[in-house]
Amino acid sequence: MSNINHSQDAKDRYFMMLAIEQAKLGLYSTRPNPAVGCVIVQAEEVVGQGFHPKVGQPHAEVFALKDAGIRAVGATAYVTLEPCSHTGRTPPCAKALIESGVIRVVVAGLDPNPQVAGRGVRLLEQAGIEVTVGILTAQAEVLNKGFLKAMRTQMPYVRLKIATSLDGRTAMATGESKWITGPAAREDVQKLRAQSGAIITGSETVIVDNPQLNVRSSQLGIAPEQVPHPKVVILDRRERLQYNLQSDYQLCRRTDILYWRDDNLTELLKVLVSEYQCYDVLIEAGASVAGSFLQQQLVDELIVYQAPCLLGQQARSMVDINPLSLAQQLRFDIKRYEQLGSDMKLTLMPV
Ligand code: AOF
Ligand code: ZN
Secondary structure (H helix, E strand, C coil): CCCCCCCHHHHHHHHHHHHHHHHHCCCCCCCCCCCCEEEEEECCEEEEEEECCCCCCCCHHHHHHHHHHHHHCCCEEEECCCCCCCCCCCCCHHHHHHHHCCCEEEECCCCCCCCCCCHHHHHHHHCCCEEEECCCHHHHHHHHHHHHHHHHHCCCEEEEEEEECCCCEEECCCCCCCCCCCHHHHHHHHHHHHCCCEEEEEHHHHHHHCCCCCCCCCCCCCCHHHCCCCEEEEECCCCCCCHHHHHHCHHHHCCCEEEECCCCHHHHHHHHHHCCCCCEEEECCCHHHHHHHHHCCCCCEEEEEECCCCCCCCCEECCCCCCCCHHHCCCEEEEEEEEECCEEEEEEEEC
16 A cells, blocks of 8 residues: 555555454354454554454454564554453453554444443553544444444344335235245345344244244355354244144244243343343334334334335235324335345335
8 A cells, every 4th residue: 555645544444444344254153242353554564354253262353463473563453343351251352452562553433341341442552552543433333233232222223124015015915925025135134134133023924934034045255054043032922832833833943932922022122132142133023013113113224125016905014003194104214225136125214
């Protein structure tokens, strides 16, 4: 990289972008830990890089420092999350950075984990290392929406996914729904699942669709067996899935299912964070479950895969809600739209 015409800030953004690319390599395997990347830069040259691959394994900084070796002395480290200050499953990264001889650390954003929360930066500064916080913060944070929200609010980041026709129908009246959207959209759903700590569905969906709700894609950039299985939550208030029935549904043969027989969905989301460390939650269910989460304002992101077909008014509609006037409509901002194969993908946020 030429250094003459670049401000320090532009250089920082460039190397932070490389660190974010590293972080992405762990996107589907680090749960419940955040995806974090690190690059070590000496005289404007990358001399080390690494990412956190999995719970229990070393953090991004440790891999990058190991890669850099002696070349870390006098270098700058770019990290997509504040280096940790605590001894968890692994020793503190702030300490590893101090011992490595780096003279500057650039961080995308602070780690809201109460065990860290600014202490990592303080340790570095106390050791005389120059620290810059806030480079490409938003770009780094989108990788860890669930982790960050859960650390800040003890609630997970909730995505509601719906596959519909142009007229907002998700299945024929008979329940027939395979397939409305095409292979590219369905492949994209695999990515959503792979990013999720838990998938919530309803007993009705289990009975009608008998879905697998597992991650089985070969296109995630890592082997499917490296992806921790999302926990499956079945909303079963009416106890329709009694134990003797379970073997009828392939999903129910899994051992990590939580049957939720309570009405309180907020409580369920809290429990998923506090007891199961599920920070990203995906809802894949029918109109009634989708409607409940939406009406209780528990959805952070609505993802609609829309196929260019019309199924008519006998077909099932996408959400069971009953606003009495236009004023009671549920409204969204479009965050993104893209074409996947022959379908549209809309990413929306409740207003
Ligand atoms: C970093 N670098 O690459 C990651 C960090 O149980 P442990 O030891 O793996 O610690 C997990 C916590 O460490 C996690 O909740 C988050 O606060 C931080 N993650 N920190 O310095 C990394 N993945
Ligand atoms: Zn660490």
